[in-house]
Amino acid sequence: MEAPARPALRRHLRRLLGALALLLLSGGAALAAAVWQLDATPRELARWLVASRAEQPAWLRGGAQRLALELVSVDRGVQAAATDYPAYAAPTASASAADPKPLRVVRVDRSEALAPALASALPGDLILLAPGRYRFSGEALAVRVPGTDAAPIVVRAATLGEVWLDFALVEGFKVNAPHWRFENLEIHGACRDDSDCEHAFHVVGAAVDTRIEHCRLVDFNAPVKINGESGDFPDAGRIEASELSATRGRATANPVSFIDLVGANGWRIEGNLIADFVKLQGDRVSYGAYAKGAGQGNVFARNLVICEQRLRGADGARVGLSLGGGGSGPAYCRDRACIVEQQAGRLEDNLIAQCSDAGIYLNRAAQSVVSGNRLLDTAGIDGRFPETAADLRGNIVDGPIHTRNDALLHEQDDRASPRVASLAGAHPLRAELCTSVPAFKGLASCAAAR
Numbered sequence: 001m002e003a004p005a006r007p008a009l010r011r012h013l014r015r016l017l018g019a020l021a022l023l024l025l026s027g028g029a030a031l032a033a034a035v036w037q038l039d040a041t042p043r044e045l046a047r048w049l050v051a052s053r054a055e056q057p058a059w060l061r062g063g064a065q066r067l068a069l070e071l072v073s074v075d076r077g078v079q080a081a082a083t084d085y086p087a088y089a090a091p092t093a094s095a096s097a098a099d100p101k102p103l104r105v106v107r108v109d110r111s112e113a114l115a116p117a118l119a120s121a122l123p124g125d126l127i128l129l130a131p132g133r134y135r136f137s138g139e140a141l142a143v144r145v146p147g148t149d150a151a152p153i154v155v156r157a158a159t160l161g162e163v164w165l166d167f168a169l170v171e172g173f174k175v176n177a178p179h180w181r182f183e184n185l186e187i188h189g190a191c192r193d194d195s196d197c198e199h200a201f202h203v204v205g206a207a208v209d210t211r212i213e214h215c216r217l218v219d220f221n222a223p224v225k226i227n228g229e230s231g232d233f234p235d236a237g238r239i240e241a242s243e244l245s246a247t248r249g250r251a252t253a254n255p256v257s258f259i260d261l262v263g264a265n266g267w268r269i270e271g272n273l274i275a276d277f278v279k280l281q282g283d284r285v286s287y288g289a290y291a292k293g294a295g296q297g298n299v300f301a302r303n304l305v306i307c308e309q310r311l312r313g314a315d316g317a318r319v320g321l322s323l324g325g326g327g328s329g330p331a332y333c334r335d336r337a338c339i340v341e342q343q344a345g346r347l348e349d350n351l352i353a354q355c356s357d358a359g360i361y362l363n364r365a366a367q368s369v370v371s372g373n374r375l376l377d378t379a380g381i382d383g384r385f386p387e388t389a390a391d392l393r394g395n396i397v398d399g400p401i402h403t404r405n406d407a408l409l410h411e412q413d414d415r416a417s418p419r420v421a422s423l424a425g426a427h428p429l430r431a432e433l434c435t436s437v438p439a440f441k442g443l444a445s446c447a448a449a450r
Helices: 004-026 028-039 040-051 058-074 111-119 419-423 430-436 444-450
Strands: 105-108 125-129 132-137 139-141 153-157 163-168 172-173 180-184 186-189 199-206 209-211 214-220 225-227 238-240 244-245 256-262 268-270 273-275 285-292 299-301 303-307 317-323 344-347 351-353 361-362 368-371 374-376 381-384 390-392 403-404 408-412
Touching: 028 238, 040 058, 058 111, 058 419, 105 111, 105 317, 111 132, 111 139, 244 256, 361 368, 374 430, 381 408, 430 444
Parallel strands: 105 125, 125 153, 132 163, 139 172, 153 180, 163 186, 172 199, 180 209, 186 214, 199 225, 209 238, 214 244, 225 256, 238 268, 244 273, 256 285, 268 299, 273 303, 285 317, 299 344, 303 351, 317 361, 344 368, 351 374, 361 381, 368 390, 381 403, 390 408
Antiparallel strands: none
8 A cells, every 4th residue: 555645644644643642641641652763563562552551550551542543454454354365376176197007096974984094904905985064173184004105095185075074073083194185074173162172183202194185174273284203203294275264263272373294204284274263362473384393394385374354353373384383491402402483494485474473483484485475465575583594586575674682684675654654644665565465455455545
């Protein structure tokens, strides 16, 4: 969006100055100084003001709240919710004609038949689910039989949308064997308590070369969780052309990250829609996806990440994509130390929009490459800590590119907006992104930019 018209700009500044004056008169000089220091975007300052309400005297809270609302309005515009995701991101059914002929076709048409089919599978099997709705509760669906590179084991519906799995489970598929494929599955969390629906897929230990493709995963805290077990790590997996989303904010204090990758190497996460990851309890910090835990060589490419699409306006910090996440305890790290959280990770050609915090966050992420990404209505790209070193190339960022705590970002042909512009309600790259990126055109941020 171009700089606002002069009357709008004057109105923004008048409201901000009025709120700041109220804070100063009320003894809130420290809060007002924090705003003018401009060490954060307006949306980040607003979140800090809201989070610090409990520490403020009652007579100060009103001014701080009004200032927070105005900061969000100036930075983000109208906070209207949208009903649909961009058609660009809708997953499509796998083209099975290109696959090798299965050793056997094991047909499943009842909920109680799926676990035995998984337990008795052979390399090269196709486990084909008949159209219908399947309900599961109790224990996870254990995947323990190894496939092979030449003869993977496939669990598939013929077409996405024909098969619907309801999981009233802490974790759905518990995958601890190599060379499994999951395709065209629609899986929904069906727990009364959000803390009881953690994962649609928990990929652990020996589950090398796990692939999740053309699936739709809805209403889990971390729909795909990947981590080591018993000293083994499930490397070289793929998540592709899938949708990970939620119909409501997650009422839990448990971690909320729709792809939660810890310690594994060589995963490729490509062409997915990741949307509406809102955490309502605890620290209220959530991520679309991250890789952490001293892994290396993980790639996020061509994903569409919309932090808030159908769910907008809740308190909390929503980060798009991250190498490093919020950090890891040494016991969970591949090297048991986590000197760096990620090595040689790549974020390439992703579209990231409508985040209350950073679109991209690099936390102790060494030898990173961040290239060709488009960020709309986020707090920009944030690199933190001296272990972070990244090459940034050709990114367009409706927000700042920022370093903290001695991080090192090498920029080449990047375009970003300064913080001071956003404080005045000016977003010089927003209109360009709204018109040049088809997936952005229907978003609320672009409607507000018109």
